[in-house]
Amino acid sequence: MFDILRIAWRNIGRNRRRSVLSAAAVAFAVAVLCFSMALQQGSYAQMIHNTVRNRTGHLQLQHVDYWPDRELTKRMTGIDTLMTAVADTPHMVAAAPRIQTAALVSSDDRTFGATIQGVSPEAETMVSTAADKVITGRFLTDTDIDGAVLGSMLARNLGVSAGDEIVFVGQAADGSIAAGTLTVTGTIQSGMSEIDRSLVIMHVRHVQTAFSMPDAATEIAILLESDRVRSAAHDAIADCLRAVKAEHVAVVEWPTVLPGVEQSMKLDWISGLIMYVILVCVVGFGIANTYLMAYLERIHEFGVLLSLGMRPRLLSMLVYLESALLTLAGIATGLAAGVPIVMYLNHVGLNFGKQAETLMASYGLSAVVYPQLSPLVVGCAVGIVGGVTLTLALYPAIRAANLKPVEALRHA
Amino acid sequence: MPLVSVKNVNKAYKTGATEVHALRGVDLDLETGEFTAIAGPSGSGKTTLLNIIGGLDTISDGSVVVADQDISGLKPRQLHELRLYQIGFVFQAYNLIPVLTACENVEFTMLLQGVPRDERRRRATEILDRVGLTDQMHRRPAAMSGGQQQRVAVARAIVTKPRIVLADEPTANLDSQTGTNLMAVMKQLNEEEAITFLFSTHDQMVMSHARRLIRLHDGRVESDTTA
Ligand SMILES: Nc1ncnc2c1ncn2[C@@H]1O[C@H](COP(=O)(O)OP(=O)(O)O)[C@@H](O)[C@H]1O
Ligand SMILES: [Mg+2]
Numbered sequence: 008m009f010d011i012l013r014i015a016w017r018n019i020g021r022n023r024r025r026s027v028l029s030a031a032a033v034a035f036a037v038a039v040l041c042f043s044m045a046l047q048q049g050s051y052a053q054m055i056h057n058t059v060r061n062r063t064g065h066l067q068l069q070h071v072d073y074w075p076d077r078e079l080t081k082r083m084t085g086i087d088t089l090m091t092a093v094a095d096t097p098h099m100v101a102a103a104p105r106i107q108t109a110a111l112v113s114s115d116d117r118t119f120g121a122t123i124q125g126v127s128p129e130a131e132t133m134v135s136t137a138a139d140k141v142i143t144g145r146f147l148t149d150t151d152i153d154g155a156v157l158g159s160m161l162a163r164n165l166g167v168s169a170g171d172e173i174v175f176v177g178q179a180a181d182g183s184i185a186a187g188t189l190t191v192t193g194t195i196q197s198g199m200s201e202i203d204r205s206l207v208i209m210h211v212r213h214v215q216t217a218f219s220m221p222d223a224a225t226e227i228a229i230l231l232e233s234d235r236v237r238s239a240a241h242d243a244i245a246d247c248l249r250a251v252k253a254e255h256v257a258v259v260e261w262p263t264v265l266p267g268v269e270q271s272m273k274l275d276w277i278s279g280l281i282m283y284v285i286l287v288c289v290v291g292f293g294i295a296n297t298y299l300m301a302y303l304e305r306i307h308e309f310g311v312l313l314s315l316g317m318r319p320r321l322l323s324m325l326v327y328l329e330s331a332l333l334t335l336a337g338i339a340t341g342l343a344a345g346v347p348i349v350m351y352l353n354h355v356g357l358n359f360g361k362q363a364e365t366l367m368a369s370y371g372l373s374a375v376v377y378p379q380l381s382p383l384v385v386g387c388a389v390g391i392v393g394g395v396t397l398t399l400a401l402y403p404a405i406r407a408a409n410l411k412p413v414e415a416l417r418h419a
Numbered sequence: 420m421p422l423v424s425v426k427n428v429n430k431a432y433k434t435g436a437t438e439v440h441a442l443r444g445v446d447l448d449l450e451t452g453e454f455t456a457i458a459g460p461s462g463s464g465k466t467t468l469l470n471i472i473g474g475l476d477t478i479s480d481g482s483v484v485v486a487d488q489d490i491s492g493l494k495p496r497q498l499h500e501l502r503l504y505q506i507g508f509v510f511q512a513y514n515l516i517p518v519l520t521a522c523e524n525v526e527f528t529m530l531l532q533g534v535p536r537d538e539r540r541r542r543a544t545e546i547l548d549r550v551g552l553t554d555q556m557h558r559r560p561a562a563m564s565g566g567q568q569q570r571v572a573v574a575r576a577i578v579t580k581p582r583i584v585l586a587d588e589p590t591a592n593l594d595s596q597t598g599t600n601l602m603a604v605m606k607q608l609n610e611e612e613a614i615t616f617l618f619s620t621h622d623q624m625v626m627s628h629a630r631r632l633i634r635l636h637d638g639r640v641e642s643d644t645t646a
Contacts, residue, residue: 017518315528316503413476
C-alpha cells in the first residue's frame with residue numbers, strides 16, 4: 008500500500024507543470040471559497056449583531072405563553088427577582104426589562120396609534136443602541152419617570168419636539184383605562200419607517216403604574232458576549248430560572264423573536280452553496296480533464312502492469328490516488344494561502360468604500376465587513392472543492408478498473 | 420503433461436463487419452526447460468498466440484492448458500493469479516514503469532505478490548547482478564539504454580521464478596549487437612537456471628539462438644523444428 012502511494016506520488020511528478028496547474032486550480036478554488044464564505048459569515052455576524060443590538064437582544068425572557076400573541080395578560084412578574092437571578096449568568100453582558108404594548112398618543116390637536124416601549128433607561132442603554140439613535144433632544148435617564156422619546160416621524164406628525172407634552176391612552180392589563188402625561192425628551196430615528204412612525208419609548212416604571220402591572224415586564228432582553236455562546240447561555244439561564252422557581256418564564260432566542268432575519272441568512276447561505284457547487288463544477292471539469300489526460304497517456308503502461316498480474320482494482324486505486332493526492336495537495340495549499348489572508352482581513356476588515364455604504368445599509372450592513380473564518384466555512388470550502396474534484400476523478404479510475412490488458416497493450 | 424498445451428486454437432477478431440482470423444487451428448506443446456522461438460512475419464499471429472498462452476487474451480475455439488490449468492475456464496481473477504505467479508512477461512518495448520528505478524521495477528512483481536521488503540531487495544539485487552546491471556540498479560528507465568531496459572524486463576520476468584517466460588519480440592527495438600547480447604543472457608538463464616522461455620521474433624539472428632523454432636504463417640503452424 009505504502010509503495011503504491013509512493014508510485015502515485017512519483018507519477019504526479021512526471022508532468023510537473025500540469026500537476027502544479029491542477030493543484031493550483033484546486034488551491035485557488037478552496038481559497039476563493041474560504042474567502043467568500045467567510046465574507047458571508049462576517050456579514051451574517053454583522054446582521055445578527057445589528058439585530059440583537061437594535062432590538063431583540065440575543066435572548067429574551069418572556070412569559071411562557073407570551074409568544075406569539077404578545078398580550079399584556081401574559082406578562083412576567085417579580086422582575087427584580089428575575090434580574091437578580093440571571094445577573095451572574097456566564098457570557099451575559101447586560102439585561103434590560105421592557106414592556107411592549109400599544110396606546111393612542113395625542114398632542115394638542117392630533118392623535119396617533121403608537122407602539123409603547125417601556126424601558127429601564129440605563130439598563131436599556133447597555134443592551135440596545137436605542138440611545139445612539141437619538142437625533143434631537145436626549146434619551147431617557149433613570150429619573151425621567153414621565154419622559155418619552157418619540158420616533159422622529161411620530162413627533163413630526165404630532166407636531167411636538169423636546170420639552171412638549173403628550174398624552175397617552177390605552178388599555179391596562181386589568182382591562183381598565185391606562186392614561187398619563189409624558190414630556191418629550193427627544194426623538195430618535197431608526198431608519199425603519201414603521202418604527203419611526205409609531206415608537207414611543209417611556210420609563211418602564213411609568214408603564215407598570217399606568218397599565219396596572221406592578222413589578223411586571225413583557226420581556227427581559229439579554230445581551231451576550233457573542234451569538235456563539237447563545238445556546239450555552241440559554242441553558243445556563245434556564246437553570247437559573249429553575250433555581251428561583253420561575254416556571255412561568257421562558258428563555259427565547261432572537262431567531263424566534265425575529266424569524267425573518269435568520270431565514271434570510273439561511274436562504275442566502277444555501278443559495279450561496281449552490282452557486283459555489285456550480286462554479287466549482289466548472290473548475291472541476293477542467294481539472295478532471297487533466298486527470299483523464301494523465302490516464303489516457305499511460306494506457307499502454309497500465310496494460311503492462313495488468314499483464315504482470317496487478318489487479319485491476321489496485322490499478323484503479325493507483326490512478327485514483329494520483330488524482331486524490333493532487334487534489335489534497337491543492338486543498339492544503341489553498342488553505343495555507345487562504346486562511347491567513349482571511350484571518351488578516353478579519354483583523355483589519357474589508358472596506359467596501361463610501362459608494363457601497365447605502366446599498367450595504369439596506370441589508371443592515373456597514374461598509375466595513377469582517378470576514379469570519381470558522382470550521383463551517385473551512386469545512387464547506389474543502390467539502391465542496393474536494394467533493395466535486397474527487398468525484399470527477401472517479402471517472403479515470405473506473406475506466407482503469409475495466410481496462411482489458413490486451414487492448415491496453417496495443418495502445419501505442 | 421506438458422507445461423503448455425495448445426490444442427486446435429482458433430482466434431478471430433471482429434472489427435465491425437470484417438473478421439480477422441489471427442490463429443487457425445494452432446496445435447503446440449511446450450515442455451519445461453525449452454528455449455523456443457515463434458517466428459513469422461508481421462501479422463502472422465505471434466503476439467496473439469503469446470497473449471493467449473499468457474492468459475491476456477481469450478480464444479474463440481480450442482483449448483489451452485498452462486501449468487495444469489485450462490485457461491479458457493479461468494475467471495479474470497484466476498488469470499491474474501496465473502500471470503502473477505506462473506508467467507513472466509517481456510514485451511517489445513516500454514516494459515518498465517518509468518517512475519521506478521531498475522531495482523524497484525524488478526521488485527514490482529514481488530511487491531504485488533506481497534514479498535517482504537528486505538527479501539524483495541535482496542532478490543532484485545541478485546537478479547540484476549545476474550543480468551549484468553549491478554551498476555544500473557538505481558537508475559530510472561529513461562537513463563538506461565534500450566538493451567539495459569530489456570535486461571531489466573527479463574530480470575523482472577524471472578525474479579518471481581515463473582514456470583514460463585513469454586517474450587514478445589524482445590529484441591525488435593534493439594540493434595543487432597544488443598539483441599544478440601540479450602539473447603545470450605536469456606539463453607544462459609535457460610541453461611543455468613532451467614527457466615523456460617517462449618519468445619517471438621521475425622529476426623533471423625534471434626531464430627538462430629532458439630533450440631526449437633516454430634514458424635507461424637497466417638495463423639497456422641508452418642513448421643516446428645528442434646535443433
Ligand atoms: N485487437 C485486434 N483487433 C483486430 N485485429 C487484430 C487484433 N489483434 C490482432 N489482430 C490481427 O490479427 C492478426 C495477427 O496479429 P498479431 O498476433 O499481432 O501478429 P504478429 O504479432 O505476428 O505481428 C493480424 O492480422 C492483426 O491485424
Ligand atoms: Mg506482434
